[in-house]
Amino acid sequence: MEQHRLISISKEISEQTVLKNELSSLKKGSRVYEQLGNSSIFFLSDQPKMISKCHQKLQKLRCEEDELKNSVKS
Known part of the structure; x- marks a missing residue:
C-alpha cells in the first residue's frame, strides 16, 4: 500500500514540477486560469500566486514522499 502511495506521490511531483516550469516560462502579464474545486468553471488568477501555490x-x-520512503525503509 505504501509503495503504491509512493508511486502516486512521485507522479504528482512530476506533474507539479512541469506545471511550475510552464507557469514560470510564461510572459509577464499572461492570463492564467485556475479551476477551483470539482467544478468545470475556470477563474482568472494571478501568475505569481499560482507559482507560489x-x-x-x-x-x-516532497515531505510526504520523504516520510513514506523512511517508513518503507524501516
Missing part, C-alpha cells in the same frame, strides 16, 4: 504543493508532496 504550486511551489507550496511541491514542498508538501
